[in-house]
Amino acid sequence: MSLPLILAVDDDPALLAAVERELRTRYAPDYGICCLSTPADALDLLEQRTQAGEDVALVLAAEELAGAPGSEFLGEVARFCPHAQRALLIGWENLGVPETGDAIFEAIAQGRIDHYVVRPAPPPDEQFHQALSSFLLAWAEARRRASHTIEVVGETWSGRAYELREVLGRCAMPHRFHLAGSEEGQAVLAGTGPRKLPLIVMPTGAVMEDPSNTDIARSAGKELDPSGDRYDLVIVGCGPAGLSAAVYGASEGLRTVVIDSGSIGGQATSSSSIRNYLGFQRGITGAELARRAFQQAWVFGARFAFMQQVTHLSREDDGIVVGLDTGGVVVAGAVVLATGASYRRLGVDSLEALHGAGVFYGAAASEAPLVAGKEVVIVGGANSAGQAAVHLAAYAERVTVVIRAASLEAGMSSYLVHQVEGTPNIEVRTGTEVVGGGGDGWLDHLVLRDRSSGELEKVGAYGLFLMIGAQPHTQWLPPTVERDAAGFVVTGSELGDDAVGTFGRRPMVQETSIAGVLAAGDVRHGSIKRVASAVGEGSIAIQSVHRLLAV
Numbered sequence: 001m002s003l004p005l006i007l008a009v010d011d012d013p014a015l016l017a018a019v020e021r022e023l024r025t026r027y028a029p030d031y032g033i034c035c036l037s038t039p040a041d042a043l044d045l046l047e048q049r050t051q052a053g054e055d056v057a058l059v060l061a062a063e064e065l066a067g068a069p070g071s072e073f074l075g076e077v078a079r080f081c082p083h084a085q086r087a088l089l090i091g092w093e094n095l096g097v098p099e100t101g102d103a104i105f106e107a108i109a110q111g112r113i114d115h116y117v118v119r120p121a122p123p124p125d126e127q128f129h130q131a132l133s134s135f136l137l138a139w140a141e142a143r144r145r146a147s148h149t150i151e152v153v154g155e156t157w158s159g160r161a162y163e164l165r166e167v168l169g170r171c172a173m174p175h176r177f178h179l180a181g182s183e184e185g186q187a188v189l190a191g192t193g194p195r196k197l198p199l200i201v202m203p204t205g206a207v208m209e210d211p212s213n214t215d216i217a218r219s220a221g222k223e224l225d226p227s228g229d230r231y232d233l234v235i236v237g238c239g240p241a242g243l244s245a246a247v248y249g250a251s252e253g254l255r256t257v258v259i260d261s262g263s264i265g266g267q268a269t270s271s272s273s274i275r276n277y278l279g280f281q282r283g284i285t286g287a288e289l290a291r292r293a294f295q296q297a298w299v300f301g302a303r304f305a306f307m308q309q310v311t312h313l314s315r316e317d318d319g320i321v322v323g324l325d326t327g328g329v330v331v332a333g334a335v336v337l338a339t340g341a342s343y344r345r346l347g348v349d350s351l352e353a354l355h356g357a358g359v360f361y362g363a364a365a366s367e368a369p370l371v372a373g374k375e376v377v378i379v380g381g382a383n384s385a386g387q388a389a390v391h392l393a394a395y396a397e398r399v400t401v402v403i404r405a406a407s408l409e410a411g412m413s414s415y416l417v418h419q420v421e422g423t424p425n426i427e428v429r430t431g432t433e434v435v436g437g438g439g440d441g442w443l444d445h446l447v448l449r450d451r452s453s454g455e456l457e458k459v460g461a462y463g464l465f466l467m468i469g470a471q472p473h474t475q476w477l478p479p480t481v482e483r484d485a486a487g488f489v490v491t492g493s494e495l496g497d498d499a500v501g502t503f504g505r506r507p508m509v510q511e512t513s514i515a516g517v518l519a520a521g522d523v524r525h526g527s528i529k530r531v532a533s534a535v536g537e538g539s540i541a542i543q544s545v546h547r548l549l550a551v
């Protein structure tokens with residue numbers, strides 16, 4: 001089997017030579033290197049390679065190639081090798097130039113490129129190689145070739161084998177799955193001997209037959225039984241808000257434990273690229289962000305208890321008592337609730353496959369420039385959907401709001417209903433639902449169903465925004481924790497006067513109706529549902545924790 005390919009294309013011989021030198025000196029032992037001067041030759045080569053079943057890891061292209069934008073060529077590359085990472089080489093002098101930034105944004109938004117990188121300076125240019133390493137890591141993770149990858153072997157894709165993959169995903173643990181009958185599955189089983197399936201083989205070589213979720217967490221050294229202990233701070237939930245609270249709490253000397261019913265990262269682990277988080281100019285996968293934050297908190301001294309659900313919370317004389325589904329109990333000086341929320345899913349498989357490629361849960365504001373001049377569909381009839389429709393209508397050619405109910409009035413404030421109805425390029429389709437759709441790498445159509453007649457209609461759509469409600473993970477909380485109508489935890493100045501009476505003081509920022517229990521991130525009423533906001537709230541909560549513990 002030949003080495004995976006790194007291909008660079010540039011019609012300027014001197015610039016191409018500089019890139020080739022860097023590629024050969026650093027990557028030749030592990031990758032095939034090829035440098036060409038025309039897009040046509042490059043596409044021919046890619047076609048041959050992929051027909052031969054060979055892998056292409058990375059394609060780099062000049063900003064301009066044969067008088068056309070290099071991003072056009074990189075867009076073509078995806079036809080042959082959809083897993084290859086594609087990056088535009090830009091001149092250092094173009095960094096910060098508005099037109100270059102706009103062109104990169106558009107090319108990324110339209111899926112023609114994955115990244116950009118500044119052309120290499122004379123060696124050693126560690127920044128160039130740091131960027132290339134991150135592209136190659138993204139490719140390796142997508143191809144399940146990352147180091148320390150766990151092997152999973154099962155008889156079918158579904159059932160317990162699927163559950164194991166799901167748990168590993170929630171643990172942000174790189175893994176790859178093989179059917180037992182496949183060549184790769186047989187190769188793994190040859191090393192383990194006959195075993196009960198499904199099984200997993202850890203990077204250490206340890207084999208586990210049909211492990212429980214807790215076994216998986218324990219095997220990665222990530223399981224702690226916190227019961228019976230007392231901590232300054234118990235954080236419930238290990239998404240971005242909980243991880244941030246852990247970093248700040250532990251680094252500021254608090255004895256801290258984070259408990260999660262899954263593992264690290266929360267919702268963020270399902271994001272393939274977070275592009276709007278400060279400091280990650282080329283984006284970062286949610287899993288990688290979570291892994292980094294976990295290690296940061298761990299080294300500061302935070303402890304983690306995974307695969308353990310918090311089921312009980314009460315304020316007792318000696319502190320706040322947190323009950324676990326294992327039957328264990330932990331006592332805390334203060335608690336941060338960071339249990340997040342999940343968007344209700346639409347449940348249409350072909351559309352779930354296009355999540356992030358034209359199909360979005362919430363997040364309308366940041367995606368708006370993407371849909372300029374295009375057809376957009378919003379599913380949902382609450383205020384969030386109304387606001388998104390008005391916002392997107394300023395960009396899109398046409399916005400169609402699809403609701404199951406007979407009218408918008410059922411779920412939307414009347415001022416918004418008027419705004420929606422008064423916007424010429426918004427159409428509302430009542431009594432309708434989205435039942436299908438698809439596209440080649442990006443959404444291009446939806447199938448709508450009229451709920452009364454059952455009639456199906458195929459409509460063109462470039463963007464689908466699903467705003468069918470976020471469900472906070474708060475069902476387990478006692479009734480004494482005040483929540484809004486949707487179940488989000490009410491905090492701080494939004495608590496009624498009762499809280500002042502009970503506490504004998506004003507509630508602190510992010511403090512819930514139980515003194516000493518704070519909320520951070522998506523679970524909090526009024527929170528902005530973003531990674532950065534969750535991280536911010538996690539850190540702010542720690543300031544209140546210090547004040548609470550000092551009392």
Ligand SMILES: Cc1cc2nc3c(=O)[nH]c(=O)nc-3n(C[C@H](O)[C@H](O)[C@H](O)COP(=O)(O)OP(=O)(O)OC[C@H]3O[C@@H](n4cnc5c(N)ncnc54)[C@H](O)[C@@H]3O)c2cc1C
Pocket residue numbers: 236237238239240241242259260261262263264265266267268270271272273274275276277308309310311338339340341342361473476520521522523528529530531532534
């Ligand atoms: C697909 C997708 C893509 C996204 N992309 C972006 C993006 O590009 N940019 C951006 O800014 N935002 C994005 N978001 C939103 C962002 O991920 C969330 O705003 C953020 O994760 C919220 O963090 P959190 O810590 O408040 O909650 P969560 O991430 O929801 O984490 C909550 C954690 O609490 C745990 N938990 C829940 N209940 C219990 C319990 N009873 N006991 C123990 N543990 C419990 C859960 O297992 C989970 O790990 C995206 C969201 C999704 C779903």
